[in-house]
Amino acid sequence: MDPLNRVTVVAPVNIAVIKYWGKRDEKLILPINDSVSITLDTSIMRAKTTVCSQPDFSENQLWLNGIKTSFTNPRLLNCLEKIKHLAADQQSVDPAVLSWKIHICSENNFPTAAGLASSAAGYACLVIALAKHYKIKTDLSILARIGSGSACRSVFGGFVRWHAGVESDGSDSRATQIADSSHWPEMRALILVVSDNKKHTSSTIGMMNAVKTSDLIKYRAEYCVPKRTDKMCEAILKKDFVKFAELTMKDSNQLHAICLDTYPPCVYMTDVSHKVVEMVHAYNDMCGEIKVAYTFDAGPNACLYLLNADVPRVLTLIKHLFPSSSSDFVTGLGDVEETETEFLKSFPIQPQTEDVIKYVIHTKVGKGPEIETSHLLNEKGYPLNVSE
Ligand SMILES: Nc1ncnc2c1ncn2[C@@H]1O[C@H](COP(=O)(O)OP(=O)(O)OP(=O)(O)O)[C@@H](O)[C@H]1O
Numbered sequence: 001m002d003p004l005n006r007v008t009v010v011a012p013v014n015i016a017v018i019k020y021w022g023k024r025d026e027k028l029i030l031p032i033n034d035s036v037s038i039t040l041d042t043s044i045m046r047a048k049t050t051v052c053s054q055p056d057f058s059e060n061q062l063w064l065n066g067i068k069t070s071f072t073n074p075r076l077l078n079c080l081e082k083i084k085h086l087a088a089d090q091q092s093v094d095p096a097v098l099s100w101k102i103h104i105c106s107e108n109n110f111p112t113a114a115g116l117a118s119s120a121a122g123y124a125c126l127v128i129a130l131a132k133h134y135k136i137k138t139d140l141s142i143l144a145r146i147g148s149g150s151a152c153r154s155v156f157g158g159f160v161r162w163h164a165g166v167e168s169d170g171s172d173s174r175a176t177q178i179a180d181s182s183h184w185p186e187m188r189a190l191i192l193v194v195s196d197n198k199k200h201t202s203s204t205i206g207m208m209n210a211v212k213t214s215d216l217i218k219y220r221a222e223y224c225v226p227k228r229t230d231k232m233c234e235a236i237l238k239k240d241f242v243k244f245a246e247l248t249m250k251d252s253n254q255l256h257a258i259c260l261d262t263y264p265p266c267v268y269m270t271d272v273s274h275k276v277v278e279m280v281h282a283y284n285d286m287c288g289e290i291k292v293a294y295t296f297d298a299g300p301n302a303c304l305y306l307l308n309a310d311v312p313r314v315l316t317l318i319k320h321l322f323p324s325s326s327s328d329f330v331t332g333l334g335d336v337e338e339t340e341t342e343f344l345k346s347f348p349i350q351p352q353t354e355d356v357i358k359y360v361i362h363t364k365v366g367k368g369p370e371i372e373t374s375h376l377l378n379e380k381g382y383p384l385n386v387s388e
């Protein structure tokens with residue numbers, strides 16, 4: 001047993017195939033529609049968080065990606081307060097422990113706030129570590145949701161559904177697993193990073209403006225998503241890739257249509273993003289069947305879902321259309337060369353200028369959060385790697 005009772009957790013990102021966009025309650029983070037996502041492998045993209053509390057700590061402290069960060073973020077404070085209340089109610093730890101200050105150190109091994117779901121991995125990681133530290137028993141997806149909506153889905157591995165719920169206290173707004181990570185082992189994701197800069201309008205602000213000003217968003221939540229979500233769950237359970245891919249692309253397109261219907265419009269996709277869309281449709285047409293799906297969150301980066309067997313060809317196509325000067329253009333599970341490149345000659349899209357796609361993360365479905373024994377805080381409760 002660790003004398004400091006340090007707890008370290010790693011948690012995954014998830015990329016939605018039916019998107020969450022719009023809240024009915026800003027404080028409790030309650031969505032206007034259900035959403036469905038795939039949890040990605042933590043061996044490739046993950047948040048890692050260590051927490052510990054001690055009687056002699058003078059203040060709550062947070063280090064994020066090696067930098068001391070103010071402990072004033074209302075969502076962070078909300079999560080901590082909620083967890084301590086539960087611990088007091090459940091009498092899960094000595095009451096004195098609840099008065100001790102806490103140290104939290106977290107790092108993401110991929111860009112933060114760049115539309116790559118860092119808040120999902122980050123808050124799932126944080127609440128799981130805190131829940132374990134204070135020994136509480138509760139629905140962790142509900143706690144993670146209070147940090148960032150999409151985080152509630154990162155609490156599970158595999159294929160996950162976030163049920164919007166109807167209760168005003170959020171007690172039924174929680175995630176459940178549709179199928180675990182072993183269900184569809186051929187499923188792969190290629191994340192095409194067009195930009196890893198901080199995005200101009202956060203998801204939180206973008207969706208708040210959409211709820212205020214878009215008429216389309218009401219139609220989407222009421223008529224489109226309920227049908228689509230059921231069909232998506234069915235496609236996943238049946239491993240029907242064609243249906244899965246079609247629903248994924250249509251839902252991403254609808255999200256970005258709503259972003260344009262927002263006043264003033266919220267433009268996340270760029271010319272490069274649209275070129276990726278064109279590439280996917282042209283490739284599917286060439287194959288005579290849907291082989292690849294794209295989906296875009298609140299940023300220009302594409303996430304392509306496809307099956308293992310199609311990865312070599314699709315990577316070859318991406319490298320042909322989006323030439324790169326980088327020697328490690330494809331990261332994660334790495335590059336897979338296709339030997340037959342004849343199809344490139346008749347492909348209807350011309351290669352773009354060099355380096356418009358910065359790099360590609362090749363990854364797969366993952367098992368979900370895990371406890372780790374290598375901590376980010378030392379025996380005194382301070383970060384191992386930090387700059388003030
Ligand atoms: N490891 C972490 N621990 C705690 N908080 C984190 C962590 N990573 C990210 N966050 C919080 O999430 C914020 C980023 O969320 P934001 O929604 O802007 O970006 P994103 O999650 O990368 O993009 P998106 O949700 O659109 O995919 C950070 O500013 C920080 O407050």
Ligand SMILES: C[C@@](O)(CCOP(=O)(O)OP(=O)(O)O)CC(=O)O
Pocket residue numbers: 015016018019020021029035119120147148149150151203204205296297298
């Ligand atoms: C486009 C999305 O990625 C939006 C994610 O929004 P966030 O979960 O980041 O928003 P907050 O709840 O305000 O923190 C779609 C999705 O993941 O479903």
